[in-house]
Amino acid sequence: MIDAVAAEWWKLRSVRSTRWTLSVAGAFVLVLMLVAAQEARIWDGLTAREREDLPLRPLQVMGPWVASLCLAVLGALSATSEYRSGTIATSLIAVPHRGRLVAAKAVVVAAVGLTAGEAVAFASCLGPRLVIGGRSFVDQEGSVLHDLPAFAVEGAAVAVFALLGLALGLLTRSAAGAITAVVLLWHVLPLLVFHLPEPWNARAGSVMLSGLASEISGAGAGESIYGGVLPAPAAAAVMLAYALVPLAAAAFAFTRRDA
Template identity: 60%
Template sequence: MADAVAAEWRKLRSVRSTYVVLSVTAAFTGIVLLLAVQMAHVWDGLSAERRADLLLRPLQELGGWVASLCMAVLGVLFITSEYRTGMIRTTFAALPRRGRLLAAKAAVVGTVALVAGQAVTVGSFLGTRLVIGDRPFPDQQGSIAHDLPSFVMAGATVPVFALLGLSFGVLLRSAAGSIVSVVFLWHVLPLLVYHLPHPWDERIGSVLPGGLATQMAGLGANNSIYGDLLSPGAAAAVMLAYVIVPLGFAASVLVRRDA
């Protein structure tokens, strides 16, 4: 297994798209910080009455939100690029046990997504806090120790999207189709659920992957399109299911289907 993981790690580093996706992810952290600088400048020019309407937290959360999509794209390209070039036949010849191959790919892309996700989400949070300094934004009254767990959890959900992308890539063998599927689950489906009648909007929204991080951290979902009906343990179990079930289905298809 270690040899398979090492081979997949070398393969991931040899693909140019890996560096493009990681560069976009890192660049967006810089964009978040620049927007925080702009918001701090706007804050300084507002009257005391209007400052109560200026919120920062949605800006902080953009980093992890975009990182989820970027890592999902990375997961898709990690497998579909081999189907596109025909290298998948060579890969299967070198490692006939396809279940082990998928596990190695999942380990590599999941680890990269976890590191990138934590760097972006925590970096966006701490960076924006540093930028605003002691300005009392209405949604920044909590201490760093109080707010940090939710961003750490948000970073922990980024690998879920990367592994979903990998699973869709195996199942569809199409980069375009897989990316569309991930985007639907990442952004379109939550918006559709948000417009469902109550209580179905909250019930379904609570089990969508984008809403699991705050529930795992034990925080509410105020001003969110997601629900918050799950306990931290239940939210963690649902997040694990988003990894295990699609990967298990993808492994089953990969073993049975011709290259």
């Protein structure tokens, strides 16, 4: 198993698409800091009362949100590029045990997703805070240590998206199909669900993957399109299910069909 994981890691790091998807996720943090600088200037011109309505957090959580999409693409490509190039046969000749091959891919994609997700989440928390300096934004009065756990959960959600991308890639065997499905789950479906009649919009909105991290950390749905009816443990279980159920389905299909 260690050999198979090491091989998958070598595969992933030796293609350019990995560097590109990770670079986009990282570069977006810089974009956030530029926007934070602009918000800081706006904040300076507001009255004390108006400042109550300008929180920084929506900007901060956009970092892991965009990273989720990038890492889901990375996860999908780690499977679909093998089908496109035909190296899936070579991979199976090297590691013929199919369950082991899927597991090795999942370990590598999850590890990369978690590392990148946490890095982006913390940078998205700290970067804008540095930019605003001493300005006491309404939601930035707590210490950094108080805020970080919530961002750690946002970072973990990135790994879930990466695994979801891998599973969809294995199931569809097509980058276009897998990435389209990811985008649907990432943002399109939550928008549709938001327009369901009451109370179904809040109920369905509470199990949308992009909103689960806020529910787990207790930050709440706030003004977002997501619902917030799930208690934290239930939200955590749903998030885990997003990672594992599609992956199990993909492994099931992968072990039963001809390569």
